[in-house]
């Protein structure tokens with residue numbers, strides 16, 4: 001019988017990448033996933049690689065929130081460093097591109113908010129270049145004339161979310177990890193100095209567990225008596241038919257919620273965190289009114305997309321926290337159980353979070369400069 005040193009629960013980017021880094025370090029690890037690998041947020045997301053403070057909460061939650069959130073900037077920058085060499089490391093194309101992130105404004109008030117946000121970001125070490133109307137047009141001639149300026153974060157980019165967690169899983173298996181997908185939901189129990197993980201297909205015992213179950217992580221920590229402020233929100237994204245190369249950047253609006261980018265295949269992904277609905281069975285479904293608003297903002301920002309057909313819109317639960325900070329580390333009161341939970345931008349933060357958690361599980365400090373103490377799980 002195989003004796004695992006670590007069991008990872010959850011097969012999204014958080015779990016697959018954690019299994020990879022553990023296996024690469026020579027740790028015997030098994031990942032259990034209730035359904036197919038990367039079936040939820042890790043494939044359904046918009047593929048943006050962010051480092052800047054998200055504009056919507058910056059506007060709505062205020063300067064104190066932004067100062068607190070800015071602690072996460074070095075963490076996302078460390079993750080982007082990993083993304084830069086990830087294709088070489090995993091030996092596969094992930095459609096990663098670093099065209100830069102462009103936050104654009106249409107009014108003087110929006111430009112003032114952009115400048116205020118850039119000041120906080122620069123103080124945290126993030127490169128942000130303010131652009132007037134002329135330089136905005138030089139960088140991004142595809143943008144509407146109604147936009148009067150913006151800020152460029154040159155290190156931001158995009159990747160294809162459907163490729164990434166499966167690539168981590170393949171590399172984890174190649175390094176010796178066991179992956180048990182379609183296992184049904186795992187239940188956790190503490191028993192005589194170790195933990196048991198029971199699924200429909202197996203029973204595992206280990207003294208170290210990593211919970212990487214996205215928005216379902218709260219139920220698992222709760223089963224060990226630890227309540228954390230993890231949340232789930234239904235949001236939606238859309239994609240157009242392919243077009244000739246047009247949008248080079250990851251575009252954000254400082255007005256209403258909007259993000260846009262062009263994929264390698266040429267289609268335009270349109271999102272920004274618009275809410276979806278939840279149906280009677282508890283499944284996320286597209287809210288058509290919000291879709292219409294999202295599309296009309298996209299068309300106002302980049303008029304040339306007006307002639308494109310929309311191919312698909314979809315909805316999924318994104319994992320959140322009140323303060324938007326990651327929760328990474330050992331659970332209070334459950335020694336040996338680690339949580340890998342990056343809210344809202346868990347695709348971007350996935351590689352750094354997984355690398356950090358794999359180190360913590362082995363009793364080592366994470367090999368990147370980020371304030372992990374601020375991210376420690378605290379019972380709520």
Ligand SMILES: Cc1cc2nc3c(=O)[nH]c(=O)nc-3n(C[C@H](O)[C@H](O)[C@H](O)COP(=O)(O)OP(=O)(O)OC[C@H]3O[C@@H](n4cnc5c(N)ncnc54)[C@H](O)[C@@H]3O)c2cc1C
Pocket residue numbers: 009010011012013014015032033034035036037038039040041042043044045046047048049050184185186187212213214215216217220235236237271315316317318319340341342343344345346347348349
């Ligand atoms: C529409 C949308 C757009 C987004 N856009 C972006 C973006 O552009 N950029 C960005 O950085 N982030 C984005 N995000 C956020 C990002 O996708 C998530 O933060 C990230 O994917 C979370 O990864 P995860 O592995 O923690 O969770 P998930 O991908 O949700 O994976 C958790 C896994 O755990 C499994 N699981 C749960 N409970 C159990 C159990 N008891 N037993 C076994 N398995 C279990 C689930 O089946 C699932 O496969 C977006 C999210 C959404 C929904």
